Amino acid sequence: MDERYLGDGMTTQRPIVRFENLTLGYHRHPAVHHLSGEIASGSLLAVVGPNGAGKSTLLKGIVGELTAMQGSIALSGVERRSIAYLAQQSSVDSSFPVTVRDFVAMGLWAEFGAFRRFDTKAKQRIDQAISAVGLSGRERSLIGQLSGGQLQRARFARLMLQDAALVLLDEPYSAIDANTVRDLATLVRQWNTEGRTVVSVLHDFEHVREEYPEVMILAREMIARGETRSTLTAANLAEAQRRSEVGSHVDDATVCHHTNPGEHESGGR
Amino acid sequence: MSIESLADLPLISPFIEFGFMRRALAGCLALSFGATPIGVFLMLRRMSLAGDAISHAILPGAAVGYLIAGLSLPMMTLGGLLAGIAIALLAGGVARHSVIKEDTSLATFYLISLSAGVLMISLRGSNIDLLHVLFGSVLALDDDALLLLATFASISIVMLAIGLRVLVLECYDPSHLMRISRLAPVVHYGFMLLVVLNLIGGFHALGTLMAVGIMVLPAATSRFWVESIVPLLLVGVLIAVLGSAAGLLISYHFDLPAGPTIVLSLGAIYLLSMVIGPYGPIVSRIRPRWHFSH
Numbered sequence: 001m002d003e004r005y006l007g008d009g010m011t012t013q014r015p016i017v018r019f020e021n022l023t024l025g026y027h028r029h030p031a032v033h034h035l036s037g038e039i040a041s042g043s044l045l046a047v048v049g050p051n052g053a054g055k056s057t058l059l060k061g062i063v064g065e066l067t068a069m070q071g072s073i074a075l076s077g078v079e080r081r082s083i084a085y086l087a088q089q090s091s092v093d094s095s096f097p098v099t100v101r102d103f104v105a106m107g108l109w110a111e112f113g114a115f116r117r118f119d120t121k122a123k124q125r126i127d128q129a130i131s132a133v134g135l136s137g138r139e140r141s142l143i144g145q146l147s148g149g150q151l152q153r154a155r156f157a158r159l160m161l162q163d164a165a166l167v168l169l170d171e172p173y174s175a176i177d178a179n180t181v182r183d184l185a186t187l188v189r190q191w192n193t194e195g196r197t198v199v200s201v202l203h204d205f206e207h208v209r210e211e212y213p214e215v216m217i218l219a220r221e222m223i224a225r226g227e228t229r230s231t232l233t234a235a236n237l238a239e240a241q242r243r244s245e246v247g248s249h250v251d252d253a254t255v256c257h258h259t260n261p262g263e264h265e266s267g268g269r
Numbered sequence: 270m271s272i273e274s275l276a277d278l279p280l281i282s283p284f285i286e287f288g289f290m291r292r293a294l295a296g297c298l299a300l301s302f303g304a305t306p307i308g309v310f311l312m313l314r315r316m317s318l319a320g321d322a323i324s325h326a327i328l329p330g331a332a333v334g335y336l337i338a339g340l341s342l343p344m345m346t347l348g349g350l351l352a353g354i355a356i357a358l359l360a361g362g363v364a365r366h367s368v369i370k371e372d373t374s375l376a377t378f379y380l381i382s383l384s385a386g387v388l389m390i391s392l393r394g395s396n397i398d399l400l401h402v403l404f405g406s407v408l409a410l411d412d413d414a415l416l417l418l419a420t421f422a423s424i425s426i427v428m429l430a431i432g433l434r435v436l437v438l439e440c441y442d443p444s445h446l447m448r449i450s451r452l453a454p455v456v457h458y459g460f461m462l463l464v465v466l467n468l469i470g471g472f473h474a475l476g477t478l479m480a481v482g483i484m485v486l487p488a489a490t491s492r493f494w495v496e497s498i499v500p501l502l503l504v505g506v507l508i509a510v511l512g513s514a515a516g517l518l519i520s521y522h523f524d525l526p527a528g529p530t531i532v533l534s535l536g537a538i539y540l541l542s543m544v545i546g547p548y549g550p551i552v553s554r555i556r557p558r559w560h561f562s563h
Contacts (some may be wrong), residue, residue, distance in 0.1 A: 091443070093441045093442070096313055096440055097496050097498050098437060098498065103441075106438055106445070114435035114450065114452055115434070142496060142497065
């Protein structure tokens with residue numbers, strides 16, 4: 001096993017994301033606080049934790065949709081705009097009459113922008129992405145005619161064309177059929193093999209154990225971080241559950257009481 | 270076929286005989302090419318009602334121009350432009366971040382602007398002037414007004430052609446656009462500006478009550494005929510051209526007020542399309558569902 005799975009602060013590879021004493025929240029209410037750690041370039045990391053643990057919040061922080069209330073997030077080797085991010089709630093208005101092809105093509109935005117014409121090579125790449133997610137033959141369908149699983153495949157194809165060094169997936173498989181999960185998970189593995197860093201928020205622990213070498217357990221703070229086999233344990237998950245229940249009372253106050261970040265660094269349990 | 274026999278055809282003779290009919294037709298063509306594509310996007314963004322509110326908001330602005338300079342095209346255009354932009358900013362914000370109920374606040378804009386506008390015109394003007402601003406004067410378009418309509422239509426077409434990709438993305442996935450591009454706010458406000466420009470064009474030709482008609486009706490009609498975005502734009506323009514030409518002819522032959530007749534013709538095409546259009550509520554229900562199975 002590579003050294004980078006030993007836990008935070010001990011990575012040997014250059015980190016693509018580094019956060020320090022990071023507190024993120026909404027309307028002055030912190031949702032996740034005092035996170036410190038880094039995500040090594042090329043890692044395949046699952047983020048798990050109870051509902052309201054701040055998992056999505058962390059991804060939103062990395063992608064820049066939320067600004068840090070305290071502490072910092074630093075990216076290296078990747079531009080914020082070029083992060084491939086799959087939001088938990090699809091923001092796509094699927095009643096809008098756009099074809100699968102045109103929808104997927106928007107993944108090439110970084111290269112072609114709003115005005116440049118797609119050349120033959122670009123069109124081939126769009127077709128390849130559509131075929132990679134198993135939607136060949138549906139290119140001319142409107143996105144509103146797709147099933148939930150098919151729309152998720154289309155979102156993955158668009159993500160794929162973004163050709164990003166850092167891929168963030170927020171619950172990519174919720175309410176998706178088993179076949180689609182299997183196909184999309186294969187893609188995720190392939191992206192990681194290509195050297196991309198993938199961070200996924202997931203609920204299915206079995207899936208995490210099979211697919212993700214590294215895990216981060218959140219419950220409004222870092223509960224544990226490290227190699228999946230030794231970190232994703234019943235004890236750590238129970239601790240996460242307990243902390244999130246306690247935390248939900250404490251954090252009704254707008255002021256964050258946890259002032260000492262060191263107290264909450266519990267990586268590598 | 271000679272010119273003389275062409276001139277006998279009831280579909281063509283009014284346009285050959287009368288300059289005001291040719292001008293009216295040209296004005297309608299400009300509106301069809303400019304306003305209808307904008308209307309398609311308004312519909313797809315679920316902002317048709319906002320369009321209506323903005324069209325009424327133009328009235329008090331134009332009325333201020335009228336109080337200052339009478340029925341002056343530049344002054345009423347300028348006033349309408351300022352008022353329209355102000356309300357577009359408000360209405361756009363309401364439609365996007367609706368903490369308060371959107372329909373209610375739009376109805377509020379609509380009522381306040383309409384009554385304020387009517388009141389201001391009545392302060393100084395006659396009932397004729399009032400009819401002019403409420404229902405337009407498509408049969409009395411002068412050179413300046415035609416030039417204005419043509420300019421607005423040209424601006425719209427060019428802007429849409431340049432910005433089509435980004436506007437489409439902004440419509441169906443605004444938060445994605447916000448992440449990947451800095452253009453998102455430019456697109457939103459640029460689009461709202463095009464809405465205002467075209468509504469002012471519509472205001473001069475069809476009046477404040479009918480201006481939004483040539484924007485919304487053909488757009489809604491085209492949804493009964495085609496599915497994807499570019500055909501929606503093209504079919505919408507075609508329907509607007511046919512409907513407004515038909516309206517002009519009917520109003521000429523039956524001596525009816527032109528503005529409302531144009532809007533009613535568009536309305537008739539809408540109702541007809543609802544019945545016979547392949548994506549209308551009737552045909553789409555009785556057609557076999559095989560096309561969903563592949």
